[in-house]
Amino acid sequence: MTTQKTLRQSFLLTGLMLGLGASAASAQDVVYREIFPNNSMPNDNQTTASAGWQNWINSGTTTIQQSSTDRGISSVSSGSGSNNGATSLLNGVTGSANATGFAFLSGFTSPMVYFTREYNTLALNDLTSMSMLVSNSTDLATPMNFILEVGAGNWYVSTVNQNHFTSAGAGGFTNGTAVTRTLSLAGSTWNTLNFAPSANISVGLAAILTGPTITGFGIYKTASSGSTRFDNFTITAIPEPSTFAALAGAGVLGLAAFRRRRSAR
Numbered sequence: 001m002t003t004q005k006t007l008r009q010s011f012l013l014t015g016l017m018l019g020l021g022a023s024a025a026s027a028q029d030v031v032y033r034e035i036f037p038n039n040s041m042p043n044d045n046q047t048t049a050s051a052g053w054q055n056w057i058n059s060g061t062t063t064i065q066q067s068s069t070d071r072g073i074s075s076v077s078s079g080s081g082s083n084n085g086a087t088s089l090l091n092g093v094t095g096s097a098n099a100t101g102f103a104f105l106s107g108f109t110s111p112m113v114y115f116t117r118e119y120n121t122l123a124l125n126d127l128t129s130m131s132m133l134v135s136n137s138t139d140l141a142t143p144m145n146f147i148l149e150v151g152a153g154n155w156y157v158s159t160v161n162q163n164h165f166t167s168a169g170a171g172g173f174t175n176g177t178a179v180t181r182t183l184s185l186a187g188s189t190w191n192t193l194n195f196a197p198s199a200n201i202s203v204g205l206a207a208i209l210t211g212p213t214i215t216g217f218g219i220y221k222t223a224s225s226g227s228t229r230f231d232n233f234t235i236t237a238i239p240e241p242s243t244f245a246a247l248a249g250a251g252v253l254g255l256a257a258f259r260r261r262r263s264a265r
Helices: 002-026 169-173 241-264
Strands: 029-034 053-059 062-065 102-108 112-116 127-134 144-150 154-158 179-184 190-196 199-207 213-221 224-237
Touching (some): 112 144, 127 213
Antiparallel strands (some): 102 224, 190 199
């Protein structure tokens, strides 16, 4: 009888550990999310730097950092022609305040990168996905791709075009035509991205992501006469070891409680 009881408990423990392992394998944590808040007056856009991001564009034979609000963050009721009345789907209650907004790139004629180094301690092997809300008035043929910096200055660009066209213009963020684009890192393919202030931005050859730590991420966009709009930029990763420890601890406590109930009978 004792042997049968021990076997049942062993089977239970094995099943519990297998369940925890499956949960751990599929678990993902959101480690970074930018919703591009705009705290300006109702008719003002803000610069990219106000959200801790940067945008650089080709100029002649070099790249220059942009500070213009034509390539920045839209306010809730921006008076500009390309952003009138626009607000993000995911930045709170529409019309509640001027804290809502979205990033945009308007009317540029050269390739551009839009990125941040706010979160730069993520191990490359832990990264699971990148996603963003997109609603553009640019042709689908103009690429809009996720980019990553690994180490110091080693940039890569995904081969998957994340562009989403809506004829609704900036209102696409309020009328439900915006969509979430997600790139899973598993099986993704990349090219090198040549990006340095001393030279033009350009896409290089196919490459494998290598290096210990991600130091930057964002988007790459080719020239466009329309507007590129995105928001809710999100990075997910494998949970920290402490998360797995908590799962295991909960399982052990549950097993102990089960054994106490069985012993009390």
